[in-house]
Amino acid sequence: MPFDAYADAPDEALLALYANGDRDAARLLMHRLTPRVFRQAFRMLGDKAEAEDVAQEAMLKLWKIAPEWRQDEAKVTTWLYRIVANLCTDRLRKRRGNKSIDEVAEPEDGAASVADQMQQKTRSDALSDALNQLPDRQKQAVVLRHLDELSNPEIAKIMDVGVGAVENLIARGKRALASVLAKRKNELGYSDD
Amino acid sequence: MNWGTAMTDDSEKMMDLETFFEAGRKDAPEFSAALMSRIIDDIDSVADQREAPEPVAKGKGLLGRILDGIGGWPAVSGMATAGIVGIVVGISPPEAISEFTSAYVNGTTDLYLVDPYDSFGFESFEG
Numbered sequence: 001m002p003f004d005a006y007a008d009a010p011d012e013a014l015l016a017l018y019a020n021g022d023r024d025a026a027r028l029l030m031h032r033l034t035p036r037v038f039r040q041a042f043r044m045l046g047d048k049a050e051a052e053d054v055a056q057e058a059m060l061k062l063w064k065i066a067p068e069w070r071q072d073e074a075k076v077t078t079w080l081y082r083i084v085a086n087l088c089t090d091r092l093r094k095r096r097g098n099k100s101i102d103e104v105a106e107p108e109d110g111a112a113s114v115a116d117q118m119q120q121k122t123r124s125d126a127l128s129d130a131l132n133q134l135p136d137r138q139k140q141a142v143v144l145r146h147l148d149e150l151s152n153p154e155i156a157k158i159m160d161v162g163v164g165a166v167e168n169l170i171a172r173g174k175r176a177l178a179s180v181l182a183k184r185k186n187e188l189g190y191s192d193d
Numbered sequence: 194m195n196w197g198t199a200m201t202d203d204s205e206k207m208m209d210l211e212t213f214f215e216a217g218r219k220d221a222p223e224f225s226a227a228l229m230s231r232i233i234d235d236i237d238s239v240a241d242q243r244e245a246p247e248p249v250a251k252g253k254g255l256l257g258r259i260l261d262g263i264g265g266w267p268a269v270s271g272m273a274t275a276g277i278v279g280i281v282v283g284i285s286p287p288e289a290i291s292e293f294t295s296a297y298v299n300g301t302t303d304l305y306l307v308d309p310y311d312s313f314g315f316e317s318f319e320g
Contacts, residue, residue, distance in 0.1 A: 018236075021244060026236040034232060038224045043217070052228045059232050063239040124220035127213040146214040178210050 011076035012069070019066040026063060033077070034059065036148065037084055043143045044088035046128055054091070058083045074157065081144065081158040089136050130180040138173035145170050 006014060006028050017025035037058050041051035061083055062076070069076075131139050137159070144155045145166075152170075156163045260266065282290070 018240070021240065023236055023240055026240075027233065030229065030232050030236065034224070034229065035221075038228070039221055042222045048222060048224070051222070052224055055224065055228060056231050056235065060235045060239070063236055066239075067243065120216045120219060123213050123216035127217045130213075147217050149218070174210055177213075181210070181213065 012071055015062070015066050015069050015076055016071065018063070019069065026066075029062075029076075030059060033062075033080060036077070037080055040081060040084045040143065040148060041088055043128070043131070043147055044085070044140065045091060046132060050091060054084060054087045057087055078154060078157050081148075081150070082160070085140050085144075085158060089140070092136055126181060126184060127177070130177050130184075133180055134173050134176055138169050138176065141166055141169035142173040142177065146174075 006017070006025060009017075009025075011029060011032065014025040014029045018029065034055055038051055038055040041054035041058075042048060045051050045054065058080055062080060131143065134142065140159065141155060144150045144158060145152065150158070152163050152166045156166045159166065159169075161169075260269065263269065263272075
């Protein structure tokens with residue numbers, strides 16, 4: 001398997017190799033990209049099974065588009081982030097068709113019971129709950145910026161908006177997050193000292 | 194971390210937010226091995242479809258070649274319509290046609306398709 005030979009090859013080159021029949025190139029691309037595709041989907045959806053379905057669907061779209069991929073266009077990662085964002089938005093809309101916003105937004109009961117053992121996991125879960133209360137676009141921008149650690153220009157390409165709009169979405173998202181988390185500070189076990 | 198009641202400043206809240214982001218980044222979920230298997234299946238199936246030979250178009254038979262020669266099915270339908278009209282006119286001709294044909298075939302009036310009195314004939318009448 002020529003994984004070592006391809007180790008330094010850019011994603012776009014691997015995709016071109018796959019388009020020319022090299023399946024190993026696609027496998028290497030899969031190992032490189034699936035973790036971040038899955039993470040992005042999971043952070044947007046908060047459901048592992050659904051995130052795996054989205055990751056598979058996004059990667060399938062990549063395999064199919066390989067022969068038409070133009071090397072001078074977008075980066076593969078940017079394209080994939082956009083695909084995942086769109087797939088997640090579709091699923092979130094469908095969910096909201098079945099549930100009221102209040103149902104989605106309500107944090108799980110029982111968070112107070114872990115007040116004394118505030119750990120990283122609890123913070124992460126609290127963040128996930130809070131993110132689920134944001135409008136989709138704000139949530140997407142905040143996740144890409146602060147969890148996937150992408151630059152604002154890259155997020156702008158993914159979301160197909162200007163950099164100013166991204167900054168605006170992130171700022172509003174963070175204000176909303178801070179406000180949601182502040183309401184839960186007692187549950188989350190923060191003290192005054 | 195201090196999120197006490199005295200803390201109302203936005204920037205302070207934002208600073209606290211970073212600890213949540215950090216926790217979120219570290220709490221990366223793991224996907225199942227089955228996901229990788231599913232993706233590998235997709236890689237192979239898309240490549241198989243792409244590499245499958247195009248189905249070879251069958252050669253045309255005699256009828257197909259005749260049809261092509263006369264202009265295809267549209268030409269055949271035109272010919273069929275013309276044929277049917279011909280049969281109908283033959284069996285039950287319109288009045289104008291039957292008058293003309295009966296005068297031509299049985300009537301007393303001589304109808305000529307060729308002028309019997311050409312320039313030479315006219316001169317012979319005149320003497």
